[in-house]
Amino acid sequence: MKTYLIDDMQILQQHLAQDHQYHQVVKDRDGQCHWQQMRATETKPLIDEKPQSSAKDFFFREQENLLIFNGEYFQETLPTPKPFVLFGMQSCDLTAISYQDKFFKDDPYYQARRNQCLLVGLDCISPCQHGFCPTVNAGPGVRDDCADLILHPLANDQWLLIEQTNKGAKSLQGLVLKSAGSEHLVQRNLTLQQCELLFPDDSYLIKGIEKLNTGKISNEFWQQLAIQCLGCSGCTTLCPTCSCYGTRSIKQGDNTFSQQRFWDSCLYEGFQREASFNNPSLEAGSRVQRFWQHKFGDNFLTDFSRYGCIGCGRCEQTCPGVIGVHSVMKRIDQENTDA
Numbered sequence: 001m002k003t004y005l006i007d008d009m010q011i012l013q014q015h016l017a018q019d020h021q022y023h024q025v026v027k028d029r030d031g032q033c034h035w036q037q038m039r040a041t042e043t044k045p046l047i048d049e050k051p052q053s054s055a056k057d058f059f060f061r062e063q064e065n066l067l068i069f070n071g072e073y074f075q076e077t078l079p080t081p082k083p084f085v086l087f088g089m090q091s092c093d094l095t096a097i098s099y100q101d102k103f104f105k106d107d108p109y110y111q112a113r114r115n116q117c118l119l120v121g122l123d124c125i126s127p128c129q130h131g132f133c134p135t136v137n138a139g140p141g142v143r144d145d146c147a148d149l150i151l152h153p154l155a156n157d158q159w160l161l162i163e164q165t166n167k168g169a170k171s172l173q174g175l176v177l178k179s180a181g182s183e184h185l186v187q188r189n190l191t192l193q194q195c196e197l198l199f200p201d202d203s204y205l206i207k208g209i210e211k212l213n214t215g216k217i218s219n220e221f222w223q224q225l226a227i228q229c230l231g232c233s234g235c236t237t238l239c240p241t242c243s244c245y246g247t248r249s250i251k252q253g254d255n256t257f258s259q260q261r262f263w264d265s266c267l268y269e270g271f272q273r274e275a276s277f278n279n280p281s282l283e284a285g286s287r288v289q290r291f292w293q294h295k296f297g298d299n300f301l302t303d304f305s306r307y308g309c310i311g312c313g314r315c316e317q318t319c320p321g322v323i324g325v326h327s328v329m330k331r332i333d334q335e336n337t338d339a
Contacts, residue, residue: 001162001163001164002162002163002169002179003160003161003162003163003179003180003181003184003185004160004161004163004172004177004178004179004180005154005158005159005160005161005177005178005179005180005184006151006158006159006160006161006177007157007158007178009045009046009159010043011175012161012175013040013043013087014040014041014043015172015174015175016085016087016118016120016171017038017039017040017043017085018040019083019171020082020083020084020085020118020171021037021082021083021084021085022037022038022039022040022043022084022085022087023035023036023037023038023058023084023085023086023087024036024038024043024044024046024086024087024088025046025047025049025051025088025089026044026047027047027049032052033047033049033050033051033052034051034052034053035051035053035055035058035086046087046088046122046151047088048090048122048124048125048126048153049128050090050092050093050128050131050312050314052238052314052317053238054093054096054238054239054240054312054314055086055089055093055097055240056096056097056100056240056241056242058084058086058113058117059097059100059104059110059113059114059117060100060104060110060243060245060263061109061261062262062263063260063261063262063263064077064079064109064260064261065077065258065259065260065261066109066247066258066259066260066261067258067259068252068256068257068258068259069256069257069258069259070255070256071255071256076108077258078108078109078112079109079112079113080112081112081113081116082116083116083117083118084116084117084118085117085118085119085120085171086117086118086119086120087120088120088121088122088151089119089120089121089122089147090121090122090124090128090139090142091121091122091123091124091133091138091139091140091141091142091143091146092131092133092138092139092240092310092311092312093240093310093312094119094121094142094143094146094147095133095137095138095139095143095146095306095310096138096240096241096310096312097114097119097146097240098143098145098146099241099304099306099308099310100240100241100243101114102303102304103243103304104243109261118148118149118167118168118171119146119147119148119149120147120148120149120150120151121142121146121147121149121150121151122142122150122151122152123140123141123142123150123151123152123153123188123191123192124139124140124141124195125140125153125191125192125195126195126198127140127195127198127199127200128312128313129313129317130312130313130314130316130317130324130325130326131199131311131312131313132199132202132205132311132313132325133310133311133312134196134199134311135199135202135205135206135311136306136307136309136310136311137306138306138310138311139310139311140192140195140196141188141192141195144164145164147164147165147168148164148165148167148168148171149161149162149163149164149168149171149172150162150164152188152191154184154187160180160184160185160187160188161177161180204329204330204333205325205326205329207329207332207333208296208328208329208330208332208333209296209307209329211332211333211335212292212293212296212297212332213296213297213298217289217332217335218335219285221331221332221335222285222286222288222289223283223284223285224285225285225288225323225328225331226283226284226285226287226288227284228321228322228323229267229284229287229288229321229323230320230321231265231267231268231269231284232320233265233267233268234315234318234319234320235267235291235314235315235318235319235324236263236265236266236267236291237263237265238314238315238317238318239314239315240310240312240314241295241308241309241310242263242265244263244264244265244266244271245261245262245263245264246261246262246264246271247259247260247261247262248260248262266281266287266290266291266294267287267288267291268287269282269284269287271287288323292328294308295307295308295309295325296308296309309325313325313326
C-alpha cells in the first residue's frame with residue numbers, strides 16, 4: 001500500500017479522465033445530488049454528500065437485454081463498456097458494491113461492467129442524515145477491500161491518496177505524486193474515530209436486529225407494519241444492495257424477440273407468485289417480513305460475511321409510509337417478544 005499527498009485535486013481528476021469515462025457526484029439546482037459523467041475539462045470539487053440514488057445501476061442495470069432470438073438462433077447481448085471511473089464514492093456505497101460483487105460473481109453482464117470500473121473512494125468525516133454505517137461495518141472510512149484508490153481530506157486543502165489495488169496503481173502511472181508519511185495515516189484514523197463518535201445513539205438498531213433474529217416477532221406485528229407499505233418499491237429501488245429482478249420477452253419485429261432483465265421488488269404482491277398461482281408471500285405482512293430478514297438476517301452472514309444493509313438510510317429518506325429502517329427497528333425494539 002502506497003500513500004501520497006495531493007495538493008491539487010483537479011490534477012488527479014483530469015489524469016483519470018484521460019483514460020476513463022469520468023463520473024462524479026454533483027448537486028443540481030434543487031439541491032439533489034446525483035452521479036454525472038464529465039469531460040476532463042469539466043471536473044468539479046468533490047461533494048461529501050450522499051447521492052439520492054446509489055451506483056448499482058452502473059453494474060446491475062435497471063433494465064437490459066440479455067439475449068435476442070431472431071427466429072433461428074439465440075444471441076447474447078453482453079455489454080462492452082469502455083473503462084470508466086466512479087470518483088469520490090462514499091464508503092457505504094462502496095461496501096454495497098462489494099456485496100453485489102459476491103451476489104453477481106457468476107453474472108457475465110454485471111462482471112463485464114464491473115471489470116472496467118475504477119473505484120475511487122472518499123472517506124466521510126461527518127455523519128450523513130439517516131446514516132448509521134459504523135453499526136453495520138460500512139463506514140465512515142472506506143474499507144481496504146472496497147476501492148482501488150482512497151481519498152481522505154487533510155488540513156490546508158490537502159488530500160491523502162491511498163493506493164489499494166494493482167488497478168489503482170496502474171491508473172496513477174505517469175502522474176508525479178509526493179509521498180505521504182505515516183503521520184498522515186495516523187491523522188486519518190483519528191479523524192475517522194472522531195467521526196464515529198458524532199453518530200447519534202442507535203442502540204435501538206442493535207436491539208432490533210437481535211430481536212429480528214430470534215424469530216419471535218409475531219405475525220400480527222408484520223401485518224400491522226404492512227398496512228403502511230404502499231408497495232411503491234422506493235426502498236428497494238434506492239437500496240444499493242437490493243438485487244431482485246425479473247425477466248420478460250419483448251417482441252421487436254416479426255420474428256425477433258429480446259429477453260429483458262429488469263429490477264423487481266420482493267415487496268410486490270406478484271414477485272413470488274408461481275405459474276400454478278401458488279404465492280408463498282401472498283400476505284403483505286410476509287413480504288415486509290421477508291424484506292427485513294434479507295437486510296438483517298443472520299443466515300446471510302454465511303454467504304456474504306455481512307448484513308444486507310450498509311447503513312445509508314435511503315429507505316428512511318424515501319418511504320412515504322414511514323417504515324424505513326429507523327422507524328421499523330424502533331418498533332421492533334419496542335415489540336413484546338416474551339409471549
